[in-house]
Amino acid sequence: MAELQIRLYQDDDDEDVKEIFTLGMSEHIPSSFMHILKQPLPQMILVCVFCALLTSSMSILLPILTVTLLLAAGRQGVSYMFTKYIQTSLNQDLNHIRQTYLESPNSCFWVAESQDCVVGTVACLPAQFENCLELKRMSVKKSHRGQGIAKALCRTVADFARERGFQGVVLHTSVVQTDAQKLYEHMGYHKIREFVVPEVIARLTNFTILEYRLNLKQNCD
Template identity: 55%
Template sequence: MSGVEIREYRDGDGGAVRELFSLGMSEHVPAAFVHLLKQPPTQMVLMCTFCTLLATSKSFMLPVLAVTLLLAATRQLLVYKFNNYIESCHGADLKNIGESYTAARDSCFWVAESDGCLVGTVACLPRNDAPDCLELKRMSVRRSHRRMGVAKELCRKVVDFTRRRGYAAVVLITSVVQTDAQKLYEGLGFRKVREFLEPDVASKVSNFLLFEYRLDLRQDHAEK
C-alpha cells in the first residue's frame, strides 16, 4: 500500500474509473472461456461435432478445423457478452458517478490513487431488496497494484462506512470465475449466502454462477 492514497471520488475521475472498470471486466474473459469448456454440454457439442465430421468426411483435418472454429466463435461470443455488460454499466451508474453515488444518501465511491494514476475503485449504496444492508459494488484494482493490500483497504472503506451509517451488513455479488475476489471477501469475514444463475439461456447453458456474499456487522460488533 506504500504510495497509494484512498480518497473519495472527484468529478474529474470519471474517465479513468470507466477505463479501469472496463479493463478489469475484460480480464475475466479467459477464465470464463475455460469455465465454459469444462461444462458437459460444451464438451458434448464439441465431441459430437468432431466425431460426426470425422465419420462422414473421412478426413481428420475437417473436424479439427470445425472444432477450432467453434472454439473461436464461442470465445468471441463471450467477448461480446462481456462488452455488452461493460457498455450497460457505462450507460447506467458509471455514466454519472457523482449522481449515482456521491450525491445519493448513504452511498459513496472511493478511488485508490498512486502517482496521479487511479489504480483501484470501490463503491457502495443501499440495496433495494435488503433495506438493512449496503451493497459493495465496482471493486476493481489495476493489475500492476494487485497483491499489495489495495483491494483489502478498499473493502475496509466500505465496511467502515456501512458500520458508521448504522446498517446491519455489507452484501455483494461476484461470479464463479472471480476466484481471487472470493478469497479476498472470505478472508475479510464475508460468508457465501446464495448461489444463483441469471435467467438468460447463455448463463444457464454455461452454468455461469453468481455468488452473493454477506458480512454481518451487528453480530461482529456484539461478539467483540
C-alpha cells in the same frame, strides 16, 4: 507499498475509473471461456460434432477445422457477453457516478490513489436486503494488486456502512473470479447463495453468480 490514499471520487477521475473497470472486467474473458469448456454440455456438443463429421467425411481435417471454428465462435460469444455487461454498467451508473453515488443518501464512490494516480475503485448503494449496503465496482489495477489496496477499499465500505447503522454489506461476484472470492472470505464475508445469470449463453454454460454478506453486527462484538 507507495503511500496510498482512499478518497472520494472527483469528476476528474471519470476516465481513470472507467478504464480500470473495463480492463478489470475484460481480464475475466479467458477464465470464463475455460469455465465454459469444462461444462458437460459444450464438451458433449464438441465431441458429437467432431465424431459426426469424422464419420461422414472420413477425413480428420474437416472435423478439426469445424471444432476450431466452434471454439473461436464460443470465445467471441464470451467476449460479447462481457462487452455487453461493461456497456450496461457504463450506462447504468459509471457514466454518471456523481448523480448515482454522491448525490444519493447512503451511497458513495471512492478511489484509491497512489503516487497521484487512480489505481482502484469501490462504491456502495443501498441493497435490496433490509438494512444492508451493497458493495459495487470493486476493481484494482493489475499493476497494483497484492499491495493491500483491495482490502483497504473493502474496509472503507464496511466502515461507511457501520457508521450509518447498517447491519451488513452484501456483494456479488462470479464463479470465475476466484481471487475476489478469496479476498472477500478473508475479509469476513460469507457466501449466502448462488444463482445463474439469466442470459441464454450463461444458462447453457452454468455461469454462476455468488452472493456474499458481511455481518457488521458480529464484527462489532
